[in-house]
Amino acid sequence: MDLFKTLNAIYTKQKLAINTVEKKEVIGLFRWLAMDLDNLPILKRINQYLFYLSPENLLILLYFSIPQRYKAPYMKYTKKVEKPEIGVLYAKIQGYFGWSQRELELNEKYLNRLDIKFWNKVFGVHK
Numbered sequence: 001m002d003l004f005k006t007l008n009a010i011y012t013k014q015k016l017a018i019n020t021v022e023k024k025e026v027i028g029l030f031r032w033l034a035m036d037l038d039n040l041p042i043l044k045r046i047n048q049y050l051f052y053l054s055p056e057n058l059l060i061l062l063y064f065s066i067p068q069r070y071k072a073p074y075m076k077y078t079k080k081v082e083k084p085e086i087g088v089l090y091a092k093i094q095g096y097f098g099w100s101q102r103e104l105e106l107n108e109k110y111l112n113r114l115d116i117k118f119w120n121k122v123f124g125v126h127k
Contacts, residue, residue: 001025007032010063011072021055029062036073039066089116092123 001021006029009016030047033039042065050058093111094104120126 003028003032006059008072010066011069013063013068016059016063018056018059021059023055026050026055026058026062029059033062033066042066089119089123089125092125093119096123 001017003025006016008014010029010033027050030043030050034043046058046061046065049061053061090104090108090111093099094101097103099107
């Protein structure tokens with residue numbers, strides 16, 4: 001089941017493929033549908049049947065309960081935060097002291113004050 005095609009089919013009342021649906025996919029669908037505030041009262045009512053009905057029946061219930069729209073609404077979602085790349089020297093210092101990524105971020109301002117040439121010699125980092 002493709003989540004976004006299913007969301008679009010529920011909103012626009014197009015043909016819906018219900019033969020390959022798992023419970024975890026329906027729970028994910030609930031999360032996405034809950035981002036639209038107009039659906040909250042409907043989802044609150046359907047949520048009580050979440051663990052009693054089969055996933056196919058839940059999908060059919062969602063299909064007939066959510067009102068039809070011209071297209072699926074735009075829903076904001078959280079984007080993955082990209083971690084900044086740390087240099088080879090910082091990675092070696094992190095491994096030497098046994099720091100986590102968070103500890104390295106906290107101590108980075110102090111590491112920037114150090115003599116980099118000395119630490120490059122100690123850890124054998126060549127630029």
